[in-house]
Amino acid sequence: MKRPTLNVVGTGIQAAGQVTIEARSAIESADRVFFLVTDPLTLEYLERCNSNLESLHTSYASGRPRMDSYLEMVGRIIGTMERGESVCVALYGHPGVFAFPAHEAIRQARARGWYARMCPAVSAEDCLFADLGVDPAWTGCQSFEATDFLLFNRRWDIRSALVLWQIGVIGDTSFQGGGYAYKAGLQLLVGRLAEHYGPEHRVIVYEAAHYPIYPHRADTVSVAELADTALTPESTLFVPPGASSVPDPAMLDLLGIADAAIHRVRVQLLGARTTDDLLAHVAPPVGD
Ligand SMILES: C[S@@+](CC[C@H](N)C(=O)[O-])C[C@H]1O[C@@H](n2cnc3c(N)ncnc32)[C@H](O)[C@@H]1O
Incomplete structure (x- = not known):
């Protein structure tokens, strides 16, 4: 029997x-391709690359805990590999970003001594940097899943940018075909953000476009207004810094960044970005 690969x-x-x-080549050469994608054109593309396609979406059911669905997906992938097939799993976005089944399938395949690898791809956060025109080098960038952020009382630095994923499904651990009841969780998030940034701090609700002809969503609202902003399961929140960064003079000395001119430029470029600086740089969606 052939050695299975993933x-x-x-x-x-x-x-x-x-x-x-490299992703295309892996899709084309697999015996079977499992997929989870969100738009019909990508599905058509996969169909052109390989006719042995199997949707992982069928493991979801309305009201079913997402973790049950994920474990079933992993079982289907590993079960196919046990029959000696080479498998490709194609997931939308980056397959290792907020994608438990991808990491778990690789872990289980490697535990059996099989070859398994992940190819990096373009995530929603990558699109956010491009569409909003922000660079994580400016102030650093912290990234959290929104429910995790609240549940574990995460500590973060308000002088750095903050990205919150899954703000449209806060507190819901099951799949919902007909839409998510996220409002109560969103109120809690607004409360947490208001405590640290104040209710007037401006944030951006971001949704990358699936087709190049459509604009992305970049709605700038205050933290207080966020509570009444309509969100979707694809919404990601970008929170610009709420305070400026001031370099530590002792560290400037230790790092040898003593030259006043260089220091000024560096601080201007990297350290002093506030909400206004950042919002002034946010590119409007194409078509606006
Ligand atoms: C389960 S995660 C999947 C992330 C995906 N693997 C990636 O690499 O971007 C779903 C979350 O990703 C973000 N997301 C997915 N599609 C998006 C889009 N079109 N625009 C902005 N964020 C998106 C949202 O925060 C959403 O709740």
């Missing part, structure tokens, strides 16, 4: 256009 790849966020060459 390639886990991402299809990016934008319909088919963000599939890397």
